[in-house]
Amino acid sequence: MSASTVAASRVGIPARTAGWVGIGLGVLAAYVALPPFLIRTPVVSLLIAAAAIAAGVYASREGETRLGWIAVAIAVLGALFAVIAVNSGEGNLERVFAWSALIAGMLRFATPLIFGAMGGILSERSGVINIGLEGMMLMGAFFGIFGADLLDSWFLGIMVGVASGALLGLVHAFVSIHLRADQVVSGTAINILALGITGYVFIYHYGDQGTPTDIPRVPNVTLPGVEDIAFVGEAIGRMNLLTWAALLLVPVLTVFLFRTRGGLRLRSVGEKPRAADSLGLPVLRTRYLAVTASGALAAAGGVYLSIALLGSFNENMTAGRGFIALAAVIFGGWRPWGALAGALLFGFSTALAQRLPAFSESTAVLFQALPYVLTLVVVAGVIGRSRPPAAIGVPYVKE
């Protein structure tokens, strides 16, 4: 190994490149043991992993310490994974790693996370911590299906659900902006309040019966032509309307935040409210709008859960998805594309967990913890620290 590093340094490959190559090789080491390659001997994976480790060590010696060690870690995990895969049945592997179905599942599970994360970005970029995403999402989940049921229209259901989330966002905004409450306390209150409100109205209105089965559902979009293409069709040919909306939201929000006057204002209010104020920007109003919109978006994620994905509601059905959305925001460094990457990663891990019981029931459960572990690793700054907006959590007082 030392020989290879010496040789490499003579060649003069930049450390950064070597690090990324190491990471790529580490992933490849795992990938070759899976369908469609399905190499049934660990030797190939171990060789690739060894190369990855070499690249990682080289990178860490040449200055990219962190990146290098990440590459080494991924290589070791990849090799381990490959050994496990090789020792598992081929049939099991093919059942679990049906890639097109996995991608479809990933997008399904990522949709509420994307909505929630985009909402979280809006609120937090304006300087207001929003750990009430979970509650806002839950509001959307219940009032979405409630509205769709009462008004007999999925579109009106979406509207009602989104409005309920916006309303809760407004409460959070009022308490944390106007009354200058601690935003984390207020967010906690929002979560518990939403749990009570949705549970109360749910049981009051539907009793033990649960929501009816003939709720109008948000339709899936069948792409003519694409649907029949072998791999792509299965993966994205029949996605839900709201999934498309969520994916579309990401570039829209990016353009809004970084290419429009409104977005610049929103960010400046979150970074340096005093400066923004002295330029005549309405700090409080901007934050109000951002937090309310945040509630609306998070609720859209909940609406997706109830009237698009499942077609039913049960108490506390978001079950932590709002917190995973928050995790995606942090994971993505408060940037839309980064948060999308986080949401897709977490969605993928859920999709994989859904299929893992073929191997082992309990391992599948353990997979659910992955998003939280990864986020913990990210906030701890092991893999590139993510930096929050400067004025986050600080109530603004006009002078």
Add this chain to the structure above:
Amino acid sequence: MSATQEPEGVAATPASRLAAYLRGGGVIVPLLTTVLAFLAGGLVMLVTGADPIATYEAIWKGTGLQWLFPWVTGEDRTIAATNLQQTLIITTPLILTGLAVAFAFRAGLFNIGGNGQYIVGSVAAVWVGSSFADMPSLLHIVLAIIAASAAGAVWAAIAGFLKATTGAHEVISTIMLNWIAVWVGVWLFSQDGPLQNDQNASLPVSNDVVEGARLPVFWGDPVLQGLHIGLFIALFAVIVFWFLLNRSTVGYEVRAVGFNPEAARYSGMNVGKNYIVVMAVCGLFAGLAGALDVLGWQFRIATVDIQITFIGFFGIAVALLGRNTATGTVAAALLFGALLSGTSQRNLDPTVFEPSLAANLTYIIQGLVILIVSADVLVLGLIRRGRGVFRRDGPARAAAPATSEPEP
């Protein structure tokens, strides 16, 4: 989140400011908060066609608190006694999870991870309690409690450690640790999980805590879930909490860091170490809560229990309403314990009000309590500004940062 600016400048200040305010204000504001929240709860009942007065009366009956009145006699008294036992059984962990949040607040930290610490503690307790069947009873109980407290302490200390070393915000890390605890806990007891029941491989539940490791029941029928001695352990923890904060060097440093981490650092205190110690103590309290529940009345953990437990989150409301003081926490824990048991399936008369509705009502009331407490920061500030002077503890209050935004 850079290590230099984050812990002292942005993050610690709002929490410490809140903590400072919360300690003032006497009992009037918490009482007012409670009344307001209950009034709002009554309004909800009224809107949904229930009689608030009759419902609150039924909930009151369900709490068993009328046992305290000597004129309640005969069968009423017997029923009240069993209900009160339930109330106190729930109050016990609430006191401890309340302390877990309150202690952090006093140090300017927000421990939102009480739930995870509670879960980790209960897992450790059930594991120790269901192993070593031949161990002497007292030793077994003590060992299980120590294991649970230690597990909770270590779990919470992770957040303190991350804050001290990397500046990771404790709110985020404790939220993540909560969910990691949930899923690891579910994994342990789910089918083919490592700690899943030995007798029945299809049940997602732990082994039973052996007889010897169960806490003795001192009031009521042990078979019908009487009141276990955990209550006294919790009350003892309250004394420890008070002593630790007010009469020890550790407590002095904790409060100093809570008031102003920067000043504490300049006076030579190790702020980072302080974060770790504070979180560990918090986790110790919450882990102990888990142990007392498992050894006192649950005796086993099902994966469902882990997923729906809310005791740690209730601790936030308990601490906030109790203004992070020892006595306040006990009073608030009793209030929420009474509310929980008064609205439980077991205690609430279903002909008056549907218990499953009432359970959600407690969430609404609890949420409102937290919301009003958080909002009354302003109210309190105004009261204090109106009075102009600091009352009891003088200059220390002055050290608490005002509501103005700290300029970097």
